[in-house]
Amino acid sequence: MLASRLIKSLKFKQVVPEKYDDFLVSAVTQDTREITQNSIFIAISGSRIDGHTLVNEAVKKGAAMIVAQKKVACGDRPVVYVENTNRAMAILSDKFYGSPSEAMRMIGVTGTNGKTTVTHIIEEIFREHGEKTGLIGTMYRRIGKKIYPTKNTTPDIITLQRTLNEMVKQDVSSVAMEVSSIALVQGRVWGIDFDIAVFTNLTRDHLDYHKTMANYAHAKSLLFSQLGNGYGAKKDCKVAILNVDDPVGRKLEEDTAAHVLTYGVKHEAMIRATNIVIHSQGTDFDLSVFGKKQHLKVKMVGLFNVYNILASYAAAYTAGLDSKEIISTLTSFKGVKGRLQLIPTPLGISAIVDYSHTPDGLLNALETINDFAKRKVFCVIGCGGDRDHGKRPKMAQIALQYSDYPIFTSDNPRSEDPQKIIEDMLQGIPQNSDVKVIVDRRAAIEYAIEKAQPSDIVLIAGKGHEDYQIINGKKNHFDDVEEAEQAFKKRGAF
Template sequence: MKSLHQLISQFPYAYEWLNEKEVTITGMTSDSRNVADGHLFICIKGYTVDGHDYIDQAVNQGAVAVIVEKEVVRQDIAVIRVNDSLRVMSYLANRLYNFPTNDLHMIGITGTNGKTSITYLLEAIFKQHQEKTALIGTIQLKIGEETFPIKNTTPEPSFLFQHFALMQEAEVDHCIMEVSSHALKEGRVRGIDYDIAVLTNLTQDHLDFHQTMADYRHAKERLFQQLGNRYDSERPKYAIINLDDAHSASFIDVTAQPVITYGLSEASDIYAKDIELYADHSKYTVVVRGEAITIETKLIGEFNVYNSLAAIAVAYVSNVPLAVIASSFATIKGVKGRFEAVDSNKAYSVIIDYAHTPDSLENVLETARSFAKGKVYCVIGCGGDRDKTKRPLMAEVSDRLSDYTLLTSDNPRSEDPLQIIEDMKKGMQSSAFTIEVDRRLAIEKAISKARAGDVIIIAGKGHETYQIINGTTYPFDDYQIAQTFMMKDLGEDK
């Protein structure tokens, strides 16, 4: 809690008081729905809404001051005009909550695929080492065992710094967070003092937002630049990079901090060899600076070998002994919605996965093919109001690597789901597919086709428990729907 004058006493930005009042600030937000008594409301001009239009609502809910970019005449609250509200919010949130990331061990993970899995692998490893963690990412925000709802993979600065302060109070040892390209480009993570930055991989995604792969890559590179130029023996910083990724050299080039690479060859600092992949587990040897450890885990697929290598690298530079790292993998069952097998007694397998990029879908289907004794079916859709160029690519991957594809809806949002499917259909080369707009029916149709030894991949939504159709959000859980249908008596024992 600080006075508004305290917050801006060392303000490095140009600003203008439009109505100067001395008020006490208890919190801040750019979402008028989250305003409470004593809050500073930050007006952000977004892509679809303008925060300036919600000042009345914010004041009615208790805001005592606003930061604006436009001329605003108010006599009832303090008003400060700045040139860049979002940049100012990062600075003010840091000051309001006393620069909390300066005292937290901050781990930022970026890349197209694997971010969520790596955060949960690290949580398990640090827990095994008797250390307390916090997670910020696609599924939830978590401090110790307490969870908080979250809207975006990487939320706005006021939300982040408020929760970083809570992590400080809870004496968290490591904060592990997914860092999206949107957040990096928009400046949502400015002011966060990262200790470790991780690159998983870089493949096509979000081109509706970035327009080009170069812009997408540049956004991701900001995390590594944000590690800074200062070397501190008391608080060393590291860039951990997947050397096998085609863009690795660019990320190595942009950081001044020590680089630790990982991959599947001896060219990497940390690498896996003697890899054995099975339908229900994996086993491989990881070599770290000449020392070898055996990893046995229920996680399957080569993509999970990469995820584990990234987690091992982070844990290693965070002073977790290799023996503890190895033992933690034996306890890890998996991450919700990430190659998650639906629990049943059927002789076929149904697997839920968040795969929503061509590369991630290819990884998932190749893994399914490696252990399927029968056919591989894929239920796949693409999100509306998102990158349209990847739609035919997603369908092409499914057509190439599965025996039969069911093209369906994902989250069509404001778009016509049939048009999305038509865009996907352009990638189909064979006739081995069915169009079923209703995702529930598509899942049921795929399961009804299955026979012993078959594998059904339900891709795209993973952990999500909703579907957005024409702007309305409906309850929808791929896992629950699949399991319910599998439990029905389908006549033939399959």
């Protein structure tokens, strides 16, 4: 695409000089490492690095045009001045990659907990329906069966548009995508033409970034207020799928002009679960869809997974899939790696690995386990470094109240002192409480599994699917499932 045609998509701009030699654009990027000859470099003022200071480096590497919001000097290279380079980046990347979200069914899922599970269930439903699918989220990006690594739950807008473009090339028809609150605030989904937006729930998380729960709730609301926000939006109707058992879900009905489909357990909803029975092998419940009931036996355990199933059913139902097809997938789906992932052993001791890194997530996991635990429950738990300090004592209190043997350890301390993080967790815990502190996570897991007796359950919480641990800024391989299996081997289980 010619540069002149591409920047024409920016309605308000100043080009200096006005006349320049046109060229075919090879890439649009804000990352100097991605620059090739005839790239357009977008200078973004980030929290750590100001891209305006990298303009000369970009020019040396082959950038033929600069997009900036501050005065820059870059020799004879044309500069496109705009008010907001983040917005310009969203518009330019959408145009450069051919507005790929308009060519597919886009389903965005937001909320504190459940995003990963819901997107995986949705993807599985559409795949079993015979469609080629795409998935973007915390664990990876997936196109069909091919997996690509990801750094953030929601990628930067250029990576996202590039990924969607590749999905279009590979004939993907439906995309299930996790949409984080931080990405919404930072405009990382500007220009993505969502057809269906799903809200799971809102509990404490990311307050190191959002500062208040009100700000956090507002961030989530952006997905629904911007529903159908593409720069060349499709004419199909947009649908907001809302959990009305969560007060924020009720509020979101006021924040969107889209059609609304509600789901829930406690309150009346268009799609509802009743008569819920939770057991160690799964969950049974009655599914009511606009008053029409049928009984389901699913392999996923826990009340929170009932909510995940309802949200997924609602998304597929909205897309027009047959109810029998949807239910067929729901009843066979076994879950997602690191989400209440069971590690059974011939010793009669079970370890469960779960990505419960928020107070509500931990509470959900422990309440679910307590519903079917026959004896004692061990809980190995830590809190991440360089994140919300306020949730640390809350996590500790939940572990103390809902498990028999809480063991406080490291999660991802990042740049913080692991011992200091545990001290934060211990605030508010009575001094005579039966809490074990083992800073080394491997040792903590080994201790719990060594002490557990037949019919006990060991919950290893916080990291879930993650296969690394960051200590002093260094990323080391560490997988809770692998560590649990090694600890069981020492007891002669395998």
